[in-house]
Each structure stands twice: as structure tokens, then as C-alpha cells.
Amino acid sequence: MPDVDTQRMPRGVRRSSPRQFLLWILPWCALLAFGLYGAGLCLVKGLNQTNMDNRFAFGLWIFLDLTVIALGAGAFFTGFLLYIFKKNELKAVINSAVVIGFICYSGAVAALLVDVGQPLRFWFTFWHPNVHSMLTEVTFCISCYLTVLFIEYIPILLKNRKMRQVPSFLVFEFELHKLMPVLAGVGTFLSFFHQGSLGGLYGVLRARPFAFREGFAIWPSTFFLFILSAAAAGPAFILLTTWLVSKISRKPLVRPEVLPLLGRISGILLLAYILLKAIDTLVWINSTSPARGFAAHQFYAWKPFGAWILFVEIVAFGLLPALILLRRRLRQSTPWLVSAAGLVCLGIATNRFVLTIQTLALPTLPFDRFLTYLPSWQETATFLAVAAYGVLVYSLSFRYLTLFPQEKDLSC
């Protein structure tokens, strides 16, 4: 039995014993099962199982989708740098990036299918699209990009030790890999748009002055901010995961210069993002919001969602990590690097949270009140299911596929 197991693992690298591995995945499987049960309830009994309501029409799941997709942006951006800009150092993490991207996007799509009231009508969006809706853009791009990610995942799959014994697989992989730049290009294009339109999702809500932003052509400023922030968060998240995996598996996975490089990329983008974000916020406070009859300070008048959130988002989770990542010396020390990356991811999460949750909590009708919302256990379970699914897929991929090509050389 262990033989069957080892014969499917890549040669020249050491992996935990089957028993250990089983002990590792079992709790995650349990979590997944529990989550699927919760999601099942929502599908069978309807969305009354959630704590969403007519006022909080979007809840935990949308927050999850936006965050997860931002973190998954590493796949497209690394691919973009590797295949288009020929940054070959990134070969070391591209496989891992692709797998992470695939996990994030498939997870998000799964969550969305539970989130909609009539999943059986999912194809209506493709058949009767309202091309003016940001959500249409999101739906189209994400479904396309998920396909792309799947195709990018195939070569990694085919390089599995058992698979590669079939010559035809190897040949197909070889030919497909030669065309990877094309896919990377397409992926970049798609990601560019749906990351943006995810931002647009709220930016276009002209009737929600807290979220509404002026913009360029049909795209509000959040469109561009989301692209930038996602591009910044993606590498940071890859950095984080790579570090985490090598901690858990207790072995070096990439050469020491790779993570700082990721950090640097993230840092540069993050700085740019934060600057633009700050400008955008100022414009919003001084022009956009007052023009619609709302003084911006009113939005922060409701405890506990005070202005401190804005500060934390921009300074603590933005400026600070950006500066850390841009200092060569700090970058070189793993603790600084990793914690900075962590902050970046937190920053993205905060930004998405503010946009999705706070927007809905704030009153727009003058005689209305601030609302609170706490996800039900079914919602949370579904949320956790996505996480568990991610961990499982990644663990299996890490065990049986070559996610970090350099690991082999470093292991000796």
C-alpha cells in the first residue's frame, strides 16, 4: 500500500509517511464534510438558512469571494511576469501559484453557486447577459479564467510520476507548455478585467454613496484600485503560502532569493496602490460623496465602524508593509518579509470587508438605521468548506505533483 503511495510521489523528494499524511488531511476532510452539509442545507431548504436578509443581501460569501479571488491573483500575475516578462526566477513558484489560483477561483465559483437563489438558472447570465452590469463581466471573466487555470493545471498534473509514464501525456504536456505564454496572456487579460469588475461591483452603486466612485469611461476608480491591489496581494499570498508549506513540511522549497523577489514585486505594487487609494479616498470625501448629499464623516459616525478602519487599511495594512518590503535589508530577514506579506493579505481582506459589509450596514434612507449582521453557522460552514477544500487540494498536489521544481536540488 505505501508502495502505491510512494510510486505516485515525485522522485528525489521526501514526503511524510502515509500515516502522517492521513492524520493531516482527516480533520480537513471532516471540516469539508461539515461545510458541504451546511451548503447542502442552503441549497435544499433555501437561503433562509443564512443570516442574510433584504437589507444585508450580500454577506460573508461575497466577502469570501472577493478576498479569495484577490489572493488568487498571484496565479495570473506570476504567470504574467514569468511568461510575458521572462522573469525566470519565478519558475520556482509558478506551479504552486497556478494551483493556488485554481483553488481560489474554483472555491469562489462554488460559493457563488450556493449564494444565488436559483442555481439552476446559472446559465441565464450567459444567455441573456446585461453587458452593462459589472456582475456580468465578473461572471464571464471568472468562468473563462477558471477554464484557463484548469488548462494550466493540466501540465502539472501530467508531470506526475505515474502520469508521465504514458508517453502521449508527456507529449501533450510538452506541446501545451510551449503555448503557455498564450494562456498566460489570456489569463492576464481576463484577470485584469474581472479583478477590476469585482471592484466595479460596488463602485458603480450610484445609490450607495459610501461605495460609489467616479471613474473613467464605464469603470469607477475602484475598478483600477482592485486590479492593483490584487496584483500586490497575489505575490504576497504566494510568498506566505510557500513559507508556510516549507515550515509545515520542514524542508526548503525554493532558493533563498525567490521569496524576497516576490516581496519586492508585492511591495512596489502595494506602494502604488496605496498612493492611488489615498488620492481616491480624498476625492471621494471632498467631492463624490458630498455631491450626492452625504457628508463622508457620517459614514464613520456609527460605532464600531469608525474612521480607524480607514486608517488601519491605508497605513497599518498598506503603507507599513509596503515600506518594509521595499527595504532590502528588512526584505532579507524572513520574519520581516513574512509578517509584511501577512499584513498585505490582511489589508486586502480589510478593504474587501469594508466594501462588502460596511457598505450594506450603513443607512441610506435618512430615517433608516445602521444594521448589523452575523453569519449563520451554515454560512460559516460553507466558508470553512472552501478553506478545507483549498487545503486538501493543495496538500494532495504538493504530495504527488512537483509544485516547487527547486525542492529536489535543495533536498540534497
Added chain:
Amino acid sequence: MFQEHRGQILFLGGALAALVAGWGGFPAVLFQREPQPVAFSHKIHAEKAGAKCDDCHFLRADGTFTGIPTLDKCSGCHAQPMGTTAEEKRFMDRYVTRNREIPWQVYTRQPENVYFSHVFHIKLAHLDCRQCHGRQGQSDALGPARVNRISAYSGSPQFQNMDACENCHRQRGAANSCLACHK
């Protein structure tokens, strides 16, 4: 010969099987054929009784449409058996004498969410019954109704097809917004 092309042959075989099943078997399975409870002949009623469409299928004063007439409309003439056919007899003592409504199968029942105004099409658009209902008015026998087993709609592509409505409305410049025809 077979051995060397085994792969292709199997593949094509599979495809062929699927095509046959998909085009041949599937529709037969999907649609349930509901026979009509009574052997009704529009022809006889039109020729022998000289009935016109709107003798039985007429508009009410408020513009609503009666659709298929109720039993009392039938028993209006069929108080006594007309003719001696077995079918007539069956019809009489199964429905008329027991005063039970006839469970007609409707070919063209509109979905609950559709607002189809006969009066608009008749009085304002001046459409003739035949333009939609074809030669049903002259038919000698009523065929069975086809009911989609999944969607539970009495499927008659001509009637259950929004595009057909939309196209005609577009050509004639009639209202084409959702709630113009939905409720």
C-alpha cells in the same frame, strides 16, 4: 483491420449511440402524451351544428377570455344524446348526466407567469384564430397533448416559445417589455 483502428471505431461507436439516443429516444421519453378524455370533433360541430369559434370560446365583457367552455356549455345542446354513437353515450353518462366537468387536456396552457390577452390580439391586432391555432377549428379529432415531464408545461413549441412572440411583436411594433406579457 479492426484491431488497428479499434480506438477510432469504439469512439465513433459511442458517438453514434449517443446521437441515436439523443435524437431518437430522448424526446419520446421527455414528453408525456396525454389523450383527451372525450373524442371531440370541431369539424362536426362546425359543419353539422354550424358553430363558430366564438360560440364556445368567447371573450367576456371585461375582456377576459373563456378558453375551453365548461360542461354546461356542452349540456346546453347535449341535454339529450345527439346521435347514437357509443362515444356519445359514454360522454353523456360519464359527464353530462353526472354533471362532472370534463378534464380537457390543454395543448397550449400558458405558464402561470404569462399574461396573454386574447382580446388584444383579436380586437386590436385583428388576428384570426387560425393564425395561431392553425386548422384546429376544422380538425375531426383531438390529438393527445404533449406534457414536458421536467418542466410540466404542455409543450407546443409554437406556443411555449417566447422568441416567437417577441419577433411578431417586434415586426408589428407592439410592446415588447417583460411585463407587457408577463405577470
Added chain:
Amino acid sequence: MNTTSSRPGTKPARYGMAVDLDRCTGCGACMIACAVENNVAPAGPDATPRTGITWMRVYQISNGAPFPDSRAAFVPILCQQCGKDTPCAAVCPQEAVEVDPATGIVDQMPQRCLGCRYCMTACPYHARYFNWWDPRWPPGMEKTLNPDVAPRMRGVVEKCNFCHGRLHAARDRAAAAGRRELLPGEYVPACVEACPAGAMVFGDLDDAASEVARLARDGHSFRILERLGTEPKIYYRTARPWVRQAATQQRKETANA
């Protein structure tokens, strides 16, 4: 004379409503009439004020003064039928929402709706409602459903459409009389008909002669969240300054902890 057909050559209508807040006593007749007319199901046992469906919803507002100077007013909120870049119509991913050029009514198509609820986040009036449950009526009560309005299924969004079933019925009656056009007053939503105080007036805003158009021009009339620039078609009217204030000015106090 207004028309509800989009035939080229005939003038389309722009239906709107004027609500006199000084007459409204908050009795809720409009809500009941609306729910009865539009086949809204009674709430299930575990429905909350925020999960139930009330196309027409009466809010109580107060002048904020403590005892004994408190005064109250009531604001019926229904879909405001926004006429310019209608927020909900713009965001729906699959054209389940549209603005009918012939009537100016914002159509919501439950049969097309995916239930993504994006339109609900877009609506500033919270006038859109989601079917969190399968619609359920007490045994036998489904006999009282209005045949002119299709009950909605679970998992879709719905909202006020100015009793479109009544518009259909009115059109049928007109057509039966050989008319393509509706006479003023031939079509009136249930809430307007039911209001015992006569606080609501309905009609074609483009018809300068109509009562509703006159009230819309009235100096005491205003629209809620007018500055969002969505051109709502529901006008509110009050001579009491504090009521207008409370209905239009964003609250200052941070009354929650």
C-alpha cells in the same frame, strides 16, 4: 389621455405617485391592500422584519424631540420607480430588470431572476425583497390568490410594479371596448385605491393636466434621496418642516453603540 402601448406614434406614459404625508395616519391599509393584490405570502414562523416581503412599507419617523414634544409622521416607501440610470436595472446581470418605455415602470421579472441580490444592494430605498422561503399560505387561503399576479418562487427578488396586474386588467377592459389607450383613473394601484385618508394620488406625470403632475409641481412636494440623481417617480408632500427635514436630511446623531 395617456397610452400604455409602445406603438410608434402613440405617446408613452410616465406613471408616478404623490403621497401626502400630512394625511397619512400610518394605518397600514396600503400595505395590506398591496399584499392582498400581489399575492404576498404571510410570513413563516421564523421570518424577521428584515426577511419578510412588504412591497409597500410604512416607516414611522419622529421629530426626535423627547416627551412631551414628540411628534410622529409616517412615510410609505415603495419602489420609487427611478427614471434615470435606474440603479437596479443597471446592475442586474441577466436583464431581469428593465424600465418599460411605455409606462416608465421598473419591471422586475422573477422568472428571469437568478437571485444574486445585486439589485438589492444597489437600491437605496430598500424597496426590493428576496424570497427567502417558499411562499406558503395557511391551508385553503391560497384560494384567495389574485389570478392576475403570478406567485413568486423561492430564491428570487421581487418588488412593487405599480400593481402591473391591474394594468393588464385595465388594458383588457379597454381593449374589450375597442380602445388601445387607457383613460385617466382607469388604472390605479391597490394601495392608492385602499388609502382611507386619500393620501395617495396616482397618474401620468407627463400628463400636465393630471392631479399627480400638479402635486409633483407643488412647492411642498419633494422626493426622497433626490440628490442621488435617479429621478424617482414617487413624490412626497408635507407642509410640516420637520417632516420634510427628517425625510430628506441625513441624520446627524450617532445613535447606536
Added chain:
Amino acid sequence: MLSHIVFLGLFYSVLAVVSATVGLSLFRAVQDFRARRTEAICWQATFPDLPARGRVCRHELTGEFRHRTCDKAFDCRECQTHAALAARHPPGPGEPDIFGLNFPLDRFYHRGHAWAHPEPDGTVTVGLDALGARLVADPEATELPAVGAHIQTNGAAWHVRKRGADVRVLSPLDGEVVATGGSQHGWYLKVQPDGGRFDARHLLRGAEIRPWIARETERLQSALDPTSQALTMADGGVLMDDLATGHPEADWDAVCSEMFLQP
């Protein structure tokens, strides 16, 4: 309307590109099959996955470079660098005995431990060199190509099973198998090279052999026992005849994959 066209146009062109990409790679793959490029491509796809230490250029072995990784997948026939260097100072004669292993000098050696010996009749005899032979001494199974089969340089020549290790031996030349032997004969295949003449430019010879074997034994050691640096050679540096029985603890599959260039 225009926006519809633009939007859907973009969407469908993206779909088109994606499916075209997949389709094209499928099509090419089929083409490769037709053109019998499979083996070459397999090697092409395999080589980058070899550990760096398994990919060193032969001229690094001989010390002409300090560090050089082969970028031609061990096919020196296409390598200008090699051509230039080989022209400047061709490898001198070496001696056949290396650490007590016999590497006859009339043979050419492939990096995958197969040797090729051109016979006077124009055919080429192919076998496993002393190190390779010790790795898979008395194998559980040997799977030789049928007489008349065609083998390609760096493609799989034959397969040997030994203690869970499924070894495919890389072919040192292109040609058609005319006879098959086995471990007991001391050779495995007799091959009629393509085009009648045997091109050995990509194979090691003479003085190149010693540094290569030296490096190979290091790799062997680390593969046999990654942890200790103890000399694993029996009696004063001479490898025992059957390494497998000598190292019952070693993961033989890993050892063979390392030595026979299998990722």
C-alpha cells in the same frame, strides 16, 4: 447594441483563443506521434526535470568549465560549444580501469550508462557499462525491444526491473535493432545505425570517462545514503558486483532513477 457586440465579441474571441490553444497542442501532439518524435520529446520533457547535478555539461566534467549545465539535453551533436571545444583539444586516451571498474576504451559511453561499440560489419553493439551493470545485476526482468524495432538517441532502449526499480535505459544512438542479447551475454542490443554510419559525437570516450565516473560515484554515494559520507565501496574502493544486495536499506528505485536519469 454596440456594447453587446463589443462585450460578447471579446468574450467569444477569448474562448476561441483558449480552445485554439488546447486544440493546437493536441494537434501537434498527434503530429509528433505520426513523426515518431515521441521518444525525443519525452526526453526533452524529462531533461529539465533532472536534478541540476545530473545535467552537468561533459566539459565541466573535464574541467574546461567551472560550471556549465547542458542546455541541449545531452545531444552534443547540436552543440556548437562542444563542436568548438572538441575541435580544439579532443579527449586524449584514458585507462580502462577506473576504481576497479572496467571501461574498455574502444567503446563510447552514454550519460545514461549505456555503451555503444561499432562492429566491423557496420552494426553497433549496445550494453550497460560496469557501473550500470552493477546497479541492476541479475535483474528480476529484462524487457528488450523486438528485433526490427527502431530506437532513438536518448529514447528508451530497453527496460530492466530490479528490486522495485523500473529502469529504462537510454539509447546511445538512432537505429534499428537487429539482434538482442541480455545481461548474461554482456551486451543487450545489436543495432543497425540510421544512414549506415554511427555518429558518436554525443558520447563520452577516452579521458572523459574517468572524471565522469568519478562524479557518478559521488552521485551514487549520495543516492545510496544521502546522510552519511562513509565510503560505500567494498574492499578498498572496488565496487561489489551487486550493489543492490550490498545496500539492502537503500531505496533502489531512487538510486536507479538518479543514476539512469529518470526524474
Added chain:
Amino acid sequence: MGFTRRDLLRFSGGSAAGLLLTPVPWTLLHDTAVLTENWPGVPRPRHGEIATRYTTCTLCAAGCGVRARCVEGQPVSLAGVAGHPGSRGALCPAGLAGHHLTFCRGRATEPLAKGKPVGIDHALASVSAAIAECGSGESVAILDARPGRAASLVYRRFLAGLPKAVHCAPPDAQPYGGFGIDLENTRAILSFGARVLDGWLSPGRVLANRSCFQLIQAEAAYSRTASLADVWVPLPPGGEETFAAAVARALQGDDADAQAAHVARILLHNQPAIAIGGGAAAARINQILGSVGRPGGFLPRRDFMPATNIAALPDHSIRVLLIEEPAANDSLPWDVVARKLAQNPMVVALTPWLDGCAQHADYVIPAPVYLESLDEAPTPEGCTVAGFSLSPALLPTPPKLMAPAEFILRLAHDPSAYSEILKQRVAAIKKEARGTIFTYADAKSTRVADFASADDLWKAMLGGAAWFDDPIRSSRTESLPRAGWSNPPAVPSPEYPLVLISADSPPPHGSPLMSKLYRESGLRRSAIAAAVHPETGRAHGLADGGRAIVKIPGDSFTAQVIFDAAVMPGVIQSAGRASSPASIRRA
């Protein structure tokens, strides 16, 4: 050679590819999506002949005209009758959903004896037995929710045949005795806690005249009416009498506190003015204002049928009590009734509901609700002329149900049916030949005299019509009845430092829709809500939205606390609770 796994893969691959070229996948996608249109469990409305029918609402004493839209005979929506002289074309929320009443939970569906189902005959037998056993000094009483109807005549006739019997009414019935209110000409109303803008008289009539009169609401509770009145005089609980006296003094020019003086000024400057709801003192004010018997005040009308106020009966005097509880929105103050019952009394509830007086009854005779049986609407409350209209049934009467009047007729062994009694009433109207008939369908008024026969009149009324008497010029000088609604002052004590007072509450019996909409819109605070002034709340350690236990003498209940700065300090406002001293603490 056999069929290998690879072969299977090939085959299924082929069929998958082939399937894509068939309608199967696309049809499945489409039809499953269509299936969601008629999702299982979503009912189909009935289609068919749509007809308009007319009736009169009997849910309360207002007697509003009703137009019903019926599909295949089943009413699907109700609306007012335009031009109806009593209701001015309006219906209240309860009336709008009246056709749902028949589907409400908590209905009495069969005769019950001590909660056990029994046959109607058995019920009749035991009730007559109990009546026969009535000892001296013990009386039989029928509590008539709305005296002055044909049913009331039936009751009186039955009681007349008994040795000691009394026809009584709830405390707050007939507040204006034989008078109506000439609202159309009133310029000011001083209301002592009457729900003037919240269901008083017939809403349509009140609201139609709202802009013509000044409304002064004098009550402790911050009620719907108080919040909308022109002037709210927040009286201390039970302070009506004192304040009324003060206003009376001010009206006569004597000195009074500023507030009373202010109110008096309004009343004097807006003549004719009236005072309502305040018991004796209010009557006094009316006397001073001279509002009795003059336009814009209280005008006498014919048809007054006085009934004893049950509160005025001697305690422990009733042996057999038959309570008629109509499908009313105002429930009966049971504590008042209980005081009047003798030793081992028999209480018979003639009611459609199990949760009203039926809880206290030995026998429950299930009555049909509104629209389930032919009934009558007497003179609308506060109407200045006598009135009468029929309420034809639009729904079939469920089996085992019996109208209260029918039951009493059976008790009296009177063979005539209730409908006969109604017919006699109509015949009487025709005979006296006074007044006009307003027919709902065409909104036309016709003199009674112009009807050919009593039968025509009967038919007309069955088709939906209302009779209104001609106004009378009477020189009746008796003042308003002294009885009527009035709060006993509730004195706070150390044990009960606060005062519990009633707030507007949703009607106990109504369409499920109504309760839903009221709850979700928050228009009516639910019965478990207790509103207090924030200071009062904090003083008693309460938190907004928290739960609290309210103690009143001999009772206590838990409620959800609502901080409302509009509520009078020291007061707990809770729906449907009688005024009483109370204490509150955090649960």
C-alpha cells in the same frame, strides 16, 4: 481480446462528444430552469369568471360598505364602496383583509363543553337546563356586543320570557347613547384617549373630515392618535377627570392651569366643538359647550336600544351568562365580567374564536365569522341618523357553525330563522317608508318609498345596499350618557412605582397578512413590547431591546423593553393591557 478499461474510456468519450450534438444537454439545462418557474409548492391561483359582489363589513360597529372581487365566487380582494355615506368609500386594514378571516388559526369549529366536542343539541339541552335551575336572585344575562341589531331583538325577546334576565352590553359599547356625532360640522374635538385617528367611528368618515377639525388628544399614552393630534395633552394616568374639570372651569372663565386654559381657548375659538371619551366630566364640557343637540355636536337619532352596562350590574348576580363575541377587534375586559358571576355559574361563549371569552366559557358555540353567513350591520357608530344594511355571505358557512342569534332562537324554541328576522326588519323599514337606500353597485340613492315592495327592498339590500334614516328634529334634552370609557386613577406605590397603560395594539383576530405586515414594518408594537422613557428605563436598570419582567398586582409578564423618548416618564406603555400600577425589572 476483451473489453479493456481503455476501450470503455474511448467509448464513453465518444458518446460524450456525440451527446453534445444532440438536444439532450441543452434541453435538460432549459427545462430544469423552466421547472424553477413552477417550483413545487408554489400554488396556482384559480382562474375563471371574475365577478364583483357587494356586502357590508361587520367586523366593527362602523358598518362600512364593501366591494368584493370574486374569482369563481371566491373573494380575492375587498375594497370600499365609493360614495358610501357611512364609510366614504374607505376600509380599514382589518376590513381590507376580512376575506382571510375564515382561514385564521384559533377558530372554534364545533360546539365544546369544557373543551370537549359535543353535539349542538346536547349543548342546547344543558344550557336550557342551567337556565331552568336559575335560583332566586340569580339572573340569566346575554352580553350583547352591539345592542341595536335584529339579533339584539332576538335576545330581548328570549330574555323577556324568563323570570329574571338582563340584556347587557360591554362597558364601552354605546358610548354616545342615542346620539350621533355631526363630524362634518365639528371644528374641534377634545378626545380623552379615544383612538380618533386609529379606528374611531368609521375611518373613512373621520379622515375625510380630518382637515376640518382641531384635534386635542388628552391621554397618558403616546398613542398613534396622540402622536398625530394637533395638541397632545399628556395627562398623568387616570388624570382625565381632573383635567376635564380644569378645562370646564377655564371654559366658564374661572382660573385654571395654563394647559387647560390653552385647550379651552382652542375649543372656544373652534366652534362647534365636542369632547369625547371622558366620562362624566367630558359630558360636563359638552354641556358647557352646548354641543348636545346642535349641528357640529351630538345629534339624537331614532332606533336607540338601551342595554344595561354590565359594569353597572350587581356583583355575583349572574348565574347563566351567554356572551356574544362578534368577529370583533376589541376584546372583552374579562375581569369586569367575572366580578358579576354568581356561584358555580355557567358561561356560554357564542364566538368564532377560541382565544377570546371562550377560554373562560363552559360551553362554546362556534359562530361563523364575517362573510361566512348572512348578517346585518346596524347604525354605524357615531352616525347621526339611524342606519341598517345587510351583510350577505360571500363564503359558504362551514358545517357545525351556528350564528349566535340562531342559537338563541333555538333556545327560545322559536322556529323562525335568523334571516326571517332580518327580513322582518327590512319589511319594517319599508313600512315606515322613511330615509333613503344607497345601493353599492351603482352608488345611487333611492327613497325607500320608491321601492315597489318590501321584497324588492330585501333583494336590493341582499345585492349590497345601505338604508339611512332621515335626520330628526328632536328636542330631546337628556344629556349624554354618563357611562362610557374612563380610567380609574392608578396610584403608584413603593411596591409598584410605575404605571402600566395600554398602547395601540394590532387587532387580536385578523388576517395572517395583517399581523405579518404590522410586525415587519414595526407599525404596531407587538403585545410583548413594553415602551418606557429612556430615563425611566435606566433608572430601573433596563437596557434598550433587552427583556424585562413587568409585575402588576396579581400578575406579571415578560416583555421586550423599548426605549422611547416620547413615552411619559414613570409609565410603561404596553399593548392591550388595562391601566394598573406596575413595577419593572431586568429579566
